[in-house]
Amino acid sequence: MSTPTALIAEDEPLLAQALQAELARAWPELSIVSTVGDGAAAVQAALLHRPDVLFFDIRMPGLSGLEAAADLADAWPRERPFPALVFVTAYDQYAVQAFEAQAVDYILKPVQTERLQKTVEKLRELLTRRAAPAMDSTLAQLRSLLALNVAASEVASMAPPPLKVIQASVGNTLRLVPVEDVVYFEAADKYLRVVTEANEVLIRTPLKELLAQLDPAVFWQVHRGTVVRATAIESVLRDEAGKLYLALKTRPEKLPVSRLYAHLFKAM
Template sequence: MNATALIAEDEPLLAQALRAELARAWPQLRVLATVGDGAAAVEQALALRPEVLFLDIRMPALSGLDAAATLADEWPAEQPLPALVFVTAHDEFAVQAFEAQALDYVLKPVQPERLQRTVARVQAALRARAAPDWAGLRALLSGAASAAPRLRHLMASAGNSVQRIAIDEVLVFEAADKYVRVLTQGREFLIRTPLKELLPQLDPEGFWQIHRGTVVRVDAIDRVTRDEAGKWRLTVRSLDEAFAVSRLYADRFRAM
């Protein structure tokens, strides 16, 4: 079957090898671009809209997992998400790729027989136009499997002072430049701890990530609405602003 693809691999020789093996395993597949980092993968995928993504898990700056999550946020709502295949040189990352509900994974160096099985899976998914299940990827990105101790309070900046805030008071964490905004009822604070480091320390039943840069307290959610373009927005009790909900996390609310 005919299809289009994008390869993201930071080692040029391995990228060339994967492209050559794909040409043998799937002659009708048209590789639109080969890029060397996660940021370029996101940029080119959004510009070219391939049907299949081959993403190296370990890439400079933006990993394959983070690139996939970013694309889930930014992919046009009217188009199906591309089939996702992770590429890795390490068995432990192959397991992560499988748990992340990627359609499949490929170990480096690429083995023709294994790649042929991957091609068959991808082709079957494209024929069925099956939607990817992003639940496992969400878990990996949020650190849900981590055994990190739960936060009970944090120290945050408010103007020229530093204040102790109980986690039970926090309504929203939102990434903003080099800081994370901490919103409570009637107050806003700033902390320097990245959202990625905070997530494993938050109770996953009490806080939900709704976007790659936003986490909200579950029992403070007021309303979730979807506009004509298919974009979801969430409001929180006691706060005037609305927060974007990405496609990666929107299925949490469709079942409600």
């Protein structure tokens, strides 16, 4: 058996060092191929090194651990098994309950030797059998965790009212865009593009926040940064690599669909 490899994504250097030190004691043969401090770097490093195991902190700058895992799953080579995924989190009852409900392994911060040893034993067994979790199973787990908003670990005291109108500043003018006119929303740097049949405006409301005010039966999330009105979709196209794209009824652009949401588009 080849030497097992792992990647650690943790934005607090002391905690990353502590986890690496504990792993060295619990799993001496494990080789840490890279330690990074943010979600985007974690995706890049994982694609470069293709480790057997990923230790992803839930809360990181930019992409959360969940978002990084989702992006990585979308970009991961189809011919290779996806790495075993372990989330690292400070104790939070909602996060822990969600992880346990989805059978996702996790480590609590600060690292507890006994708990880490159980995780290591489970990972060793997986790698010995080379029984990496199936991609479909991993995607289903990530979808459920993202839907529960574990990355934010917040429970809303009450549901926000349904959104009816988008208010956007355009120069010195306040534009009012009825939600029923929106074809799709797309995250763009620090802004969110609100695209209608003929125009678009930019707002600063994060997509995560907006999603809570949209009807999921009407607006479908098809990518980490894209939500589209289902009735605005003309057809679904598949390229030679198996990637899905949406053709829209009233817009010329094609919207990519991530693996995480490809399950939405199956013939009835």
